[in-house]
Amino acid sequence: MKSFEAKPWILPQPVLIIGTYDKDGKPNAMNAAWGGQWDMREIMISLGSHATTDNLALNPEFTVAFANVETMVAADYVGIVSGRNVPDKVEKTGWTIEKAPHVNAPVFTDFPLTMECRVAQKIDETATGYYMVAEIVNVLCKEEYLAEDGYPNVEKMGLITFDPVHHNYIQLGNSVGNAFSIGKQLK
Numbered sequence: 001m002k003s004f005e006a007k008p009w010i011l012p013q014p015v016l017i018i019g020t021y022d023k024d025g026k027p028n029a030m031n032a033a034w035g036g037q038w039d040m041r042e043i044m045i046s047l048g049s050h051a052t053t054d055n056l057a058l059n060p061e062f063t064v065a066f067a068n069v070e071t072m073v074a075a076d077y078v079g080i081v082s083g084r085n086v087p088d089k090v091e092k093t094g095w096t097i098e099k100a101p102h103v104n105a106p107v108f109t110d111f112p113l114t115m116e117c118r119v120a121q122k123i124d125e126t127a128t129g130y131y132m133v134a135e136i137v138n139v140l141c142k143e144e145y146l147a148e149d150g151y152p153n154v155e156k157m158g159l160i161t162f163d164p165v166h167h168n169y170i171q172l173g174n175s176v177g178n179a180f181s182i183g184k185q186l187k
């Protein structure tokens, strides 16, 4: 086995698009890979100092959309350009925007699945950012991505994950087994 020392290589990493409103109600978006589930009703994201952070200081509500192959180019774009410097950043994405039904934040309706969230806790806050724990207020799924049982069909979404080793986006593949079940054959 080859050693690589300490690397931020948790795999797979999500491609989360954080949607916020600025002080004038203008939508902004940023890309975040360092995030995940924190608790049953909470997520966490490691957040640096960004226009998004400025917006969250004024209004702690936001959305998190899960990027897929169709939204990938603009999802990357919002991760390399800041709303602090590019006022028409979100216009450039071409995404359709609606106000979220349960929080004061934009929903980018091009994405299959979106969480509506509210900041619950800021851990180790400094001028360079903090670890954000946020309540999941609601989850929105586009109708076309629902499975026959009425729940989101993740396999259908073409979601992408961030590869921190080579800085690539990789498309999630097919379902290969039932969790909490397939392992029973070794019981």
Ligand SMILES: Cc1cc2nc3c(=O)[nH]c(=O)nc-3n(C[C@H](O)[C@H](O)[C@H](O)COP(=O)(O)O)c2cc1C
Pocket: 028, 029, 030, 031, 032, 033, 034, 035, 046, 047, 048, 049, 050, 051, 052, 053, 076, 078, 079, 080, 081, 082, 083, 084, 129, 162
């Ligand atoms: C693949 C990718 C992953 C990123 N992950 C994070 C992250 O987890 N946390 C973070 O603070 N910034 C992350 N960024 C950087 C922000 O998205 C970037 O600084 C963005 O321009 C901030 O936008 P804003 O200033 O308009 O809010 C990531 C960028 C990319 C491209």
